[in-house]
Amino acid sequence: MGKRNTIGAAVLLALFAGLPPLLHNHYLTGVFIVCAIDGIWAASWDFFSGLTGRENFGQALFIGGGAYAAAFLNGNFGLNPWFSIPAGIAVAVVFALLVGFPTLRLKGPYFALATLASAAIMQQVAINLWQYTGGSEGIYGLDTLIESSLGFYYLVLALMVATVVVLGLIARSRWGTIMRAIKGDETACQAAGINVTFYKIASLAVSAAFAGLGGVLFAHYQQAVTPDDFDVFLSISVIIMAYVGGLGTIWGAACGGILLNLMLELMRGLGEYRLWVYYVILMVVLFFMREGFVAPLWRRLRGGNA
């Protein structure tokens, strides 16, 4: 991974692991927990959309899928919350397969719109089938995974690091090369003997699995789920995080997630106006920083090349 990169990662990790106990503030620890979960979501999105270049506008479908799976098992049926993790991942993967097969052959903006619509449909379903899903109120009273918030934080932090490591390994493997070739030219990829459909769907399923994992963690942190877990705002936020972090880097996206949530927290004083700042940031990123912010910054700090 390179000595400078390892040192950088170690410093960051030490910082994130060490700050919450030092600050000894329950509320702030909660903020850090959400930061880490955002990191998982952003990394999961970047894995598929950053590498293959097919922008998925409905990541919330997988997030909400994981969250509601947790809510059903733990909230409705009282199962041990740890079962939510495999269940949430499974549900998210199933959603990915269902949505992926018909939509992955569509061109760029149409794929984006189809994924957007899928998440929106799921949101409507969650609202309309209120007998099972609790409607707009959602389901609450979920158990937490770990009693102490600090403990919960370390769990989430560990899972975020695992996410970045695993997805990063896949991205640097032959699978990742194929994904980048798909981004380069799908037709040429087929002519090189690669089963493009299989790789697109498999990659989407992996992305969904981690998004669903994040969804489960979020559900047990909030101890509630609502239809907002499928909302377009969530999907867009995840995209912004990955853009800010630097598309295709995975670790950059995770940092983007952490950064954006921290910023949102710092702006809490602005009340309702903080969402405006969020949108302004998105516009700035779209106009001036197509390469992102975090990854290019690190490259410059670190000096040298590659």
Place this chain on the structure above:
Amino acid sequence: MLTVLIYGAVTSAVLAMLAVGFTLIFGVARILNLAHGAFYAIGAYCAYSFTALLKLPLIVSALLSVAVVAVFGMAMERVLVRPLRRSSLAVLMITLTVALTVEQVLFIAFGSQSKNVPAFVNFPINVHGVSVDGQRLLALAIAVVLIGALWLFIQRTRLGSAILAVSQDPEAAQYMGIPANRIFTIVMGLSAALAGAAGVISGPFLSVRPTMDQTAMITAFSVVIVGGLGSIPGSILAACIIGYSQTIVAFYLNPEWTGTVSLVAILLTLVLRPSGLMGRVVNA
């Protein structure tokens, strides 16, 4: 039965107004404008502000509202969309951002409660034994007139021909002296005006709240996808199909599921026949 026929017609007409504007800007400039629903919302809220708050006469309010929306649309195109035209995904993101921002602004300025917009026509009209809200019939009439006017404008005027030329091939049109960029802005203004007018005219009988842009957007969007992106006749046809489907679902099943009808229509079309009824082919 007649009730469904008439109400379906009204719904379809308003949908057609929204859809035609959306498909127009796509057909001409290849812009998928996710802020289109926001135009609709701004139109309705302007109508509300001008009539209920500023106490202006109804006609003046209506015209002023449409003007405001048109200017807003043109400004958005010029400042935010034009620099990003190269990337359709960036355009999607920026227009979506505008939509979300407008929603926030409306929420902060007006609160989340539904607003009452005074109607132009306050009394019910009797159509073959069915008593229909006058405002709804007015909406139907105005929709037909406006869409007809747009059609004539495009087919019969020089500016209309310029618009058609740009929609076929922007570069070639520029070689012939047609300022494509300015045409894009004008068309965005037209598109926004139509959406704003739809908001003004249906505000009195549809709910006016900050999230109204979402429902409008989803439904208009479904109409455009089913009809085929870029095809005005397709949009009108699809508006009738979806308008009537929604009305039937609302009357005979459950009003809550009308939103899902559009969403499912979108997904089905994208999966089975992405080009819609009358649009171009869009596979990867």
Place this chain on the structure above:
Amino acid sequence: MSALLEVEGLTKHFSGVTAVKDVSFTLEAGEITGVLGPNGAGKTTLFNLLTGFLPSDGGAARFEGRSILKTAPHVIVNLGMARTFQLCRPFHGMTVRENVSVGCLAPRVHAGGGLDERVAEILGEVGLAHKAAQPVEILPYGDLRRLEIARALATRPRLLLLDEPFAGLGAGEIEPLVQLIRRLHDSQGLTILIIEHKLREFMQLVSRVIAMDFGEVIATGAPADIVRHPKVIESYIGKGANAIA
């Protein structure tokens, strides 16, 4: 010796226009065969039909005895039939080496360990070894053409279909490419099917020509005979004065 590729009555319609009409021919292993014809004759459509990029409307096509119609492109490649495109299609955002390595990742190749060696070998064969680490965006067109061929070679094909490989090349780049194709044929016993316009280079390479016009095969035979064939000349020049009226 049974033919490597057998095509019988292959047909393709495009809303009213018959792009490929009842085309039949066979390819024996080890041959270099050419497909000749003016623009719009249906040559690239034929390639697309044979390689799975277009569904056919009738007829049959068999590679090593196995039907290749109604088959996905990547499956056909894994049977041993590879192609290049008329307009080069490199994988953007990746280096020359990475481009070729994708071809080695096709299931047919079982690269396993030894991926790097295989890639280096292929790059050596096409003469791109010194540019292995370069991003494809800065390659001149002649090198992009070699890259196309290298990527196809990476899949270990038995039959290579080249779609107008000399298109877009400058005078100095054509001869080396002719040498390369000949070398590949001679050293690996590759069977090659080439679409081309540029007659001179064509004639140097191929041992047999299939001439097409308006989607049909109008003549087959040795290059020297085809060039003098009246129907072939007509397809390029038109029916004399009447064609202009």
